[in-house]
Amino acid sequence: MHWIALFAPTEERLAWSWRALQFTPRVAWVDEALVLEVSGSERLWGGRQALLQQLFAHDLPLSPVPWARGATALVAIARLRLRRRGQDMPSQCPDGLPLDVLTAAQLAAPMLARMGCTCWADVRALPRGGMARRFGAGLLEALDQAYGERPERYPWLQLPEVFDQNLELQASATTAPELMWTAQRLLAQLQVWLRARGQGVLALELQWTLDLKRLDGTLLPPHQQLTLRTAEPVQDMAHLRRLMNEHLARVSLAAPANHLRLRSLETRPWTGVSQSFLPEDNQPGERLHQLIERLCVRLGDDQVLVPQAQSDHRPERMQAWVSARGQGAGPAPRQPTSPTLNVKVSADALYPSWLLPKPLPLEVRRSVPHYGGPLRRLTRLHRVETGWWEGPATLRDYFLAQSPQQGLVWIYRERPLSLARELEQVQEFCWYLQGVYA
Secondary structure (H helix, E strand, C coil): CCEEEECCCHHHHHHHHHHHHCCCCCEEEECCEEEEECCCCHHHHCCHHHHHHHHCCCCCCCCCCCEEEECCHHHHHHHHHHHHHCCCCCCCCCCCCEHHHCHHHCCCHHHHHHCCCCEHHHHHCCCHHHHHHHHCHHHHHHHHHHCCCCCCCCCCCCCCCCCEEEEEEEEEECCHHHHHHHHHHHHHHHHHHHHHHCEEEEEEEEEEEECCCEECCEECCCEEEEEEEEEEEECCHHHHHHHHHHHHCCCCCCCCEEEEEEEEEEEEECCCCCCCCCHHHCCCCCCHHHHHHHHHHHHCHHHCEEEEECCCCCHHHCEEEEECCHHHHCCCCCCCCCCCCCCCCCHHHCCCCEEEEEEEECEEECCEEECCCECEECCCCEEEEECHHHCCCEEEEEEEEEECCCEEEEEEEECCHHHHCCCCCCCCCEEEEEEECC
8 A cells, every 4th residue: 555645725625636536536635634545546657656746747736735655544644744844754664653643642642751652653562451441442543554454444535527616705806807816716726627537628607796785776686607618628727717807808797796606517528639740730829719719709709700601502692601609610500402503614713702792783785784894705604593492593694704994703694584574575684793803
């Protein structure tokens, strides 16, 4: 058996217990110390020394803590207490350990000292029957456990399924950005929990408790909250910290707040960060989806748009502009396929650089469309017949044309005549300008 005992600050006790559960399931709080039994898992981490290096590595925002180890949990705790006092370790351990570092012996230590017993070995040399009658069986049982002659039984800690932590603010917060200092402590605990569970967070809720029930005669809600969402699972808190800052900068508190709560709404198994030998795959700086999320918070979801491809042969419906968050972050949904008949020329070769927001009707003189002068068609027609499932079908013949003043343009005519005009007696096609070439 090999035990590690460490002393964690009060505000980091929970985070250190979650940290320890990454390395062994046998973790418990005994008195003021967190103890870990690692003999069954140290091989998985490359040996005892490698496990210690990873346990106390500075890869998480946790304070350095004093620690000690021993063959039993009580020996490790006793050595930890001596280290915290700044006392030297006895040459013979555990026989030379003083009595006051054993919890079960602290009440009896003054009387035992008057009897000439100052260390664990002195007490074990006394008759057990007399010791049990005078000091109780608890002292002897603790010594037997410390020497490994009896099993040690502790209530093992378990990692919660959902992160849900609450902290009291050191001073009432009157503005939302003042909440950020305490929120950073909660984010640090969240990161430890995510690593212990091997998860990445997708959605969080930050909630603060209001200190007033009424303000100016108006009944106030007990809480206010905001929700943070990310497009991809996150373990690194840098992006969440920036995202939370952006949200809090746009929130006004209804009243001073005194408590802060952070809980996870949605998580996903963490696959790690993809590493590549190619320099273009390891660009420094913020990732694109993280930038988009921050801009959406700062400018609004309806101000940050991305194009989304649509399965439609009508040029004005081949793409839609949607919010960069939510639907726009994922792949484009499949649309019903629209049949296209009689395609004579490759469409990709004809599409212009710019489409007009709305097709512009053209003047027609002697069956020739005009736009800055008469238009000369340069290609044969590209015919589109589609949209019949929505009502009247779209029937168009597209051409690449040359304008004397405007250069290359993209035009089309509607057909047949009965669909181009309401009155069938009109003998001219209806021509439209839909795109221009840069």
